[in-house]
Amino acid sequence: MPRKTNRKKKRQRIWNAWPLLAVIWMSCLVVTAIALTGMASYMMLELPPISSLKNYRPAMVTEVYSSDGQPLAYWYKEKRWPVSIKRIPKRLVYAFLAAEDARFYEHRGIDFLGVVRAAIKNVEAGGIVQGASTITQQVTRSLLLSPKRSWLRKLKEAILAWQIDGSLSKDEILNIYLNQIYLGSGAYGVEAAARTYFNKHASQLDIAECALIAGLTQAPSKYNPLKHFVRAKRRQLYVLRRMFEEGFINEQERQVAAKEKLVFQGQELHPPKGSQYFLQEVKKELVRRYGAKRVLTDGLKIYTTLDSSWQQSAFENMLKGLEAIKKRHRRDRLLRDNIEGALIAIDAQTGAIRAMVGGQNFTKNQFNLAIQGKMQPGSSFKPIVYSAAMKKGMIQPNSIIIDEPISFPGTKNSKPWQPQNFDKAYMGPITIRTALTYSRNIISVKIARMVGVNAVIKQARLMGITTPLAHDLSIALGSSAVPLVQMVTAYSTFVNMGKVVTPKYIEQITDRNGRIIEMLTPEFHEALDPVTAFQMAYLLMGVVQNGTGRRARAVGIPVGGKTGTTDNYHDAWFVGFSPEVVTGVWIGRKDKKSLGRLETGGRAACPVWTNFMKTTVKDLTKKGYDIPDGVAFVPVDKRTGQIVTPSDENKNDIVYEALRKDNLPPLKPETGFLQNIPGWLRGVGSFFRLGN
Numbered sequence: 103m104p105r106k107t108n109r110k111k112k113r114q115r116i117w118n119a120w121p122l123l124a125v126i127w128m129s130c131l132v133v134t135a136i137a138l139t140g141m142a143s144y145m146m147l148e149l150p151p152i153s154s155l156k157n158y159r160p161a162m163v164t165e166v167y168s169s170d171g172q173p174l175a176y177w178y179k180e181k182r183w184p185v186s187i188k189r190i191p192k193r194l195v196y197a198f199l200a201a202e203d204a205r206f207y208e209h210r211g212i213d214f215l216g217v218v219r220a221a222i223k224n225v226e227a228g229g230i231v232q233g234a235s236t237i238t239q240q241v242t243r244s245l246l247l248s249p250k251r252s253w254l255r256k257l258k259e260a261i262l263a264w265q266i267d268g269s270l271s272k273d274e275i276l277n278i279y280l281n282q283i284y285l286g287s288g289a290y291g292v293e294a295a296a297r298t299y300f301n302k303h304a305s306q307l308d309i310a311e312c313a314l315i316a317g318l319t320q321a322p323s324k325y326n327p328l329k330h331f332v333r334a335k336r337r338q339l340y341v342l343r344r345m346f347e348e349g350f351i352n353e354q355e356r357q358v359a360a361k362e363k364l365v366f367q368g369q370e371l372h373p374p375k376g377s378q379y380f381l382q383e384v385k386k387e388l389v390r391r392y393g394a395k396r397v398l399t400d401g402l403k404i405y406t407t408l409d410s411s412w413q414q415s416a417f418e419n420m421l422k423g424l425e426a427i428k429k430r431h432r433r434d435r436l437l438r439d440n441i442e443g444a445l446i447a448i449d450a451q452t453g454a455i456r457a458m459v460g461g462q463n464f465t466k467n468q469f470n471l472a473i474q475g476k477m478q479p480g481s482s483f484k485p486i487v488y489s490a491a492m493k494k495g496m497i498q499p500n501s502i503i504i505d506e507p508i509s510f511p512g513t514k515n516s517k518p519w520q521p522q523n524f525d526k527a528y529m530g531p532i533t534i535r536t537a538l539t540y541s542r543n544i545i546s547v548k549i550a551r552m553v554g555v556n557a558v559i560k561q562a563r564l565m566g567i568t569t570p571l572a573h574d575l576s577i578a579l580g581s582s583a584v585p586l587v588q589m590v591t592a593y594s595t596f597v598n599m600g601k602v603v604t605p606k607y608i609e610q611i612t613d614r615n616g617r618i619i620e621m622l623t624p625e626f627h628e629a630l631d632p633v634t635a636f637q638m639a640y641l642l643m644g645v646v647q648n649g650t651g652r653r654a655r656a657v658g659i660p661v662g663g664k665t666g667t668t669d670n671y672h673d674a675w676f677v678g679f680s681p682e683v684v685t686g687v688w689i690g691r692k693d694k695k696s697l698g699r700l701e702t703g704g705r706a707a708c709p710v711w712t713n714f715m716k717t718t719v720k721d722l723t724k725k726g727y728d729i730p731d732g733v734a735f736v737p738v739d740k741r742t743g744q745i746v747t748p749s750d751e752n753k754n755d756i757v758y759e760a761l762r763k764d765n766l767p768p769l770k771p772e773t774g775f776l777q778n779i780p781g782w783l784r785g786v787g788s789f790f791r792l793g794n
Contacts, residue, residue: 152266155245158278160184160290162401162614166384168410169454169609174373175381179398182290183297184614185304187277193309194292195276196350197316201341203237204348206276211238211267212260237279238263244282285315286322287368297369299327309351310359313341328366335364374410376417379460379470384607391620401614407454407607415717416445416457423689423710424462431698440691444471444586445714446605447685450594451724452624453603456683457714476569476583477688481541481650482666482675482703483580485638486592488538488546490561491553493634497534499641499759500743503549505529505542510575521547521579524667533743535757538641539649541665543579550578564629566591566602580666589677590686596639596662597679599728600630632730633762639727640760642678653708654678657715660727665703671696674706680715682724687711734763 162182166175187195199206205213213236235243242262266275285295295315296304307315317337318325327334339360346356373381384406388397396402420443431437445459460470469475491497505528510519523543529536537545550558558578559571567589571582587605594603604625611619630638642662646654650665654676663678674697677686687707691697697706738759739746745767746756 152262152269155241155266155270155278156274158281160281161399163294164397164400164402164404166381166404166406168374168406168408168413169456170410172373172410173371174377174406174408175371177385177398179395180290181288181294181298182281183293184281184291184401185293187273187280189305190280190292191305191307191312193351194304194307194312194316195280196345196348197309197312197341198237198280198319200344200348200350201313201316202235202240202319204344206237207272209236209267211236211263211265235259236263238267238275241275241279241282242266245278283319284322285318286326287328299366299368301367301369308359308362309342309345309355310338310362310364313345313359314338314364317341327364374408374413374417376420376459376462376464377408377413378464379468379472380406380408380413380455380458380607382460382464382468382470383458383473387607388611402619403612403614403616404608405610405612407449407452407456407609408458409456409721412447412457412714412717412721416447416459416714419710419713420445420459420687421462422713423687423706426709427689427697427701427706430701434698436693436695437691437698440693440695441689441697442471442692443687443689443710444475445685445687445710446472446587446590447683447714447718448590448594448603448605450597450603450679450682450684453594453606454609455605455607456718457685471688472586474585475688476585477673477675477690478582478668479580479584479589479675479677480666480668480673480703481543481546481580482589482664482677482686483582483584484538484541484546484578485596485642485664486562486565486567487550487553487558487578488534488641489565489595489630489634489638490557491549492534492637493561493630494553494557495765496552497549498761498765499533499535499637500738500745500761501534502531502743503534503537503545504531505537505544508544508547519575521575533738533740535641535644535759536740538664539644541645541650546578547575550575561629562592564602564627565595566604566629580668586686586688589675590684593663593677593679593686594684595629596635596642597681597684597727598626598635599632599730600628600635601626602629632728633732636727636730636733637760637762639679644757646678650702650704651676651678651708653704654712654715656712657719659719659722661715663708663711665708667702667704671698671701674701675703676707676711678711678715680718680722681727682722683715683718685711685715687714729760732763733760734766735759736761736766 160182161178161180162184163176163178165173166177168174203213239259242259281291284290287298289295289298292304292315295318296302296307299315300307300311314327314334317334317340324330325334325337342356342359345351346353384404385397388404424441424443427441428438442461443459444461445457446455447457448455458472460472461467507528508521512518521543524541528544529542532542555573555575555577559573562571567584569582569584569588571577591602591605595601606622608622610621613619639662642664643660645651645664646661651663654661654663657680659680661678661680663676666673666675672690672694674689675687687710689697689706689710735758737746737756738744740755740757
């Protein structure tokens with residue numbers, strides 16, 4: 103009996119303990135649930151928002167075009183051209199689904215069956231041959247999480263994939279994936295990959311090409327077909343087999359694609375030669391306006407001012423001109439390695455830079471001689487000096503000044519300054535036209551002294567020359583170094599009725615959707631009155647017809663310009679214009695030595711200018727120079743500057759000069775007035791449009 107009692111007591115104790123055990127178990131479960139909930143809540147708080155995916159806007163290539171529509175450059179941080187899922191062929195989508203996530207349209211961002219299947223496959227193969235990450239998870243990993251591997255990141259990835267699948271449609275997720283994924287050789291997204299490997303758009307890829315690109319996702323470097331074709335081919339065959347197994351293609355399509363010979367051809371740009379200097383300036387301008395990040399990621403389209411055919415001509419003619427100088431001085435072995443040249447051409451009506459040569463080889467030297475270089479312009483600066491005096495009414499084209507030896511006091515303990523003409527000879531009393539035509543240094547210095555150095559500098563500033571200038575009479579001979587682009591800008595005054603145009607590199611900028619962000623309109627400011635501007639243009643045409651710029655007559659239409667040559671032939675210049683185009687050419691040496699005896703602006707630079715300008719004639723839209731109302735063409739004696747009648751005996755000494763109407767004395771009826779066009783312009787047609 104006592105034993106039975108003890109057993110009953112034990113049973114009662116055990117049954118009495120169950121409630122306590124249940125409470126303990128329940129407490130553990132609650133604590134665990136609370137802990138898991140807290141952990142999940144903590145993770146949820148740390149999860150990045152998925153709202154950014156709804157407005158997916160990836161980094162995109164900025165494209166740069168010439169004025170004639172030729173692609174010049176692609177600038178980017180990530181080489182990507184996003185394309186809509188609607189424009190991606192089904193065969194390419196199927197290739198990626200077969201390779202990465204065949205059940206993409208069935209699961210909710212996490213493929214549990216896929217995880218099991220991948221595990222089985224990996225066990226059977228004795229290694230990892232198949233992954234379990236879904237396309238949605240890959241999107242999450244690429245855009246929302248760091249690449250660092252950890253169980254916590256994997257858990258976050260799964261939660262985010264579940265959220266994304268509930269917030270976006272399957273096509274929206276695919277659209278992000280196919281545009282975001284890295285596919286090797288710097289290509290992001292399927293469009294960039296199609297261009298990089300096959301020089302095609304994604305919409306043009308066939309099944310074999312689609313399978314190869316889809317196979318790159320697992321390891322873009324390992325399977326890069328340009329470096330590891332055998333691996334890439336093996337991977338392509340795997341993707342084709344998976345496409346067949348999933349019913350995306352039939353057996354015949356698989357076999358045909360497997361046997362297809364793949365032809366790799368990368369997308370190549372063929373910008374005109376020498377355009378890198380221009381593009382460098384375009385990029386600087388864009389970065390100044392929008393910042394480097396936007397330029398490299400926003401997918402802008404930049405429509406520049408560069409004309410492809412003009413640029414090609416400019417570069418080729420520059421090389422020919424430099425080669426001609428080398429041949430003339432074969433004994434100068436250092437010349438070949440040191441000679442350089444620069445050219446810049448602008449549309450006088452808009453300021454659009456149509457051609458630019460900043461040097462011979464951008465790869466070796468990125469210093470842009472056309473923009474950054476500062477060289478002494480020599481006599482090509484003289485038109486600015488003449489303009490300052492003519493603007494003030496101190497001289498007219500028929501004014502007489504004596505060409506004679508002159509001397510000025512030097513600085514303390516130095517010899518007097520005695521400027522000389524190039525030929526070291528003197529012509530005596532001559533007209534302004536003759537002085538400019540034959541580039542007489544003495545006359546330029548006298549005019550600068552007459553109008554004052556300050557007035558010359560002020561005029562240069564008005565005409566677009568911003569670089570520091572010498573505050574002495576040597577300025578009249580172009581002693582101050584000036585960038586080529588500023589000299590060309592200054593000469594635009596002469597064909598624009600006295601207004602200076604600001605050079606520009608860009609016509610229009612649009613965003614990735616084609617909406618216009620900015621259109622750059624021409625910028626002008628007044629530097630001369632219209633009459634003075636035309637008088638200077640007309641004088642400079644005389645330089646080409648009869649003076650140091652005679653080689654430019656070969657352009658075939660009335661052009662004007664001025665040569666420039668510095669001491670000991672260090673620099674050779676020619677700056678000139680047609681009715682529509684203003685172009686400047688400089689040739690010199692990097693080691694600052696002489697180009698060689700007699701390598702003047704007329705001999706070294708003018709032929710380059712002339713051959714290039716011949717290119718532009720066919721594209722001229724403006725058929726004549728504008729002549730302001732205040733100008734009269736009047737017959738003048740070339741020697742004395744006196745107004746004469748056309749019937750005078752010494753007809754060979756007559757030149758029809760462009761004079762101000764309001765400064766003319768009463769004229770005899772037979773005196774030419776407006777209707778008389780200079781002989782060298784006869785037969786040109788309407789190249790001059792006369793005012794009323």
